[in-house]
Amino acid sequence: MRRTPRIRRRPPRPTRPQVVAHRGSSHETAEHTLAAYVKALDEGADALECDVRLTADGHLVCVHDRDLRRTAATPGLVSTMNLAELDELDFASWKNPWSELDDEAPDRDPEHGKVLTLRKLLETAADYDRHVELAIETKHPTRYGGLVERRLVETLGDFGWDRAGSPVRVMSFSVNAVSRVRRLAPDLDVVLLVDKAHHWPVLRPVVGDDWIIGPGIDELRDHPGLGRHLVKAGREIHVWTVNTAEDLQICLDLGVTAVISDRPAYMLELLGR
Template sequence: MRRTPRIRRARQNDRGASSRPQVVAHRGSSHEAAEHTLAAYVKALDQGADALECDVRLTADGHLVCVHDRDLRRTASTQGIVSTMNLAELDELDFASWKSPWSELDDEAPERNPQEYKVLTLRKLLETVADYDRHVELAIETKHPTRYGGLVERRLVETLGDFGWDRAGSPARVMSFSLSAMNRVRRLAPDLEIVMLVDKAHHWPVLRPVVGADWVIGPGIDELRLHPGLGRHLVRAGREIHVWTVNTADDLDICLDLGVSAVISDRPNYMLELLGS
C-alpha cells in the first residue's frame, strides 16, 4: 500500500495559497526520460511540475547549454569536454540513448522526435517555459569550477534579461554551490532570487555568516537525513529551504516536517501524486 506523506504538517509558503511545497522537476522528469533533454522537460510540464531545474555550462562559442557533467561520457558517450566544444559540435550528439539503450529494438516503443533528444540550450528551455500555457518557474544552477569563471553568471543574467527575467518578479532563480557565483549574481541582478546550495552539513556554520539574509538555502536530502540538526537550524533561523533530490515518500516526509518551500525531484509526477495534487 502506498503511504501518504504527512502533508498536514507542511507550512504555508510564500509561493501561493497552497500549503504544499513547490514541486521542481530535477533536470526534467529525469526518472522517466533522459535528463536535460527537451523531452524530459516537456514530460515534466505535462505532468504538472510547478518548476523546472537545470544545470548550465558555457560552450566554447559562448552558448549556455543544459548539461550537468563537465564531460560527456555519461550522457553522450564521448570524451568531449563541454567547455571546449562549439554548440554545433554538441548538436551532432545523441543525449538520450544512454537512458534507453534498447529502445530501437522495441517495436512498441513510441516514435522519437530527434530534436527532443539533442543538446538543449538554456534559451530554448526559457522559450519553452515562456510559451507554456500556465505559470512555470525555473531553478537554474551554474556549475563550478569552470574555465570561464564569472562569465557563466554574466551570460546567464544577460540571457534572462532578453526575456525580462533578470529583475523582481522573475520566474527564474539562480542556484550554485559556489558562494562567489552567488555573489556575482547578486551584483549583476540584485533582485533575482538566489539559492545557496549546501552539500555538506558542516559547511553551513561557515556559510551562515556570509550569505545574505534573504538567500534561500538548498541542502541535499541525504544531509538532512543524516544530520537532522541542519534542518532544525535552518528553520530556527527563518530560512526558506529548497531541498534536492527528493524521490521517495520518506524523503518527502522529512521536507514536510521542516516546512520546506520547494522539493527538487527526478520524479515530479510521483511527488505530485503523494501530495494529492
C-alpha cells in the first residue's frame, strides 16, 4: 500500500523560536565536546545540534570536519580511524590553548574533552531533567555513503526515537540523505539544509511537502526573497547559524520555528527581553 504523505502546514507563529545549541555552546567551549553540550543544557537550550561521521569500525561520532587538523591537531581522517584511536586525542585544547597556564581556571574533566559518540550524546539528552530535542546532521560526501543514515536510524531505534513523537530530527545538505532517512524512518522529521539561495528553485521540485527547510542566516540576510518565498510556501524554517541580535530579528520577522546558535544563552537572553 502506498503511504499517504504527511503534509506539514506552517504552524501558528510561536511565542518564540526554539533555541538550538550549534555543536553545543560552542562560542565559548570546544565544539562537539560533552562539556559544550552540558553547558548548553545548563544554559537552557531547547535543543542540541550535532554533526555525525562514521568511524572505520562503525561508530557514529560527533565531529564536523572530515579531517582532524582543526579540532584535534592531527592530519587523520575520521573515516579511516577506529573509535579507540580517536579516544586518545584531545578535542578541547584547540579552543583555549593557554588554559593550562591559567592558575585560576577550573579543573577540567578529561572525559569532557574527548571525542563524543552520538550514543553518549543521546544518553545525556535522555537523562537530563527536562525535555531536550536533538537536530542531527549527517555529513556528505563520505566514503560510507548511505551507511551513515542506516546506522543513525538503528541507533535512534535503540532509544525508541526512530518513530513518530521522537525528539530527534535529521538534517543534511544532501537531498539523497534526507530522502534516505525518510525511507528508513518515515515518521521522523527531516530538515533539508540550504547554503545558497539560488539552489532553492532547483531543489523545490524534489523536496517533500513535509520537509523542514534550513537556510543559512547569511543567505536570508543577503537574499531576502528566499525567506519570503519559504514563508509564502508555508514552509517550516530552521535557521543556522544565528549569533547576533540583528540576525535573530531577521528570524523573528520571518516567524521561523528554530534558530541554531553558537551562543544559546545569548539568544535566550535576547528573546527574554
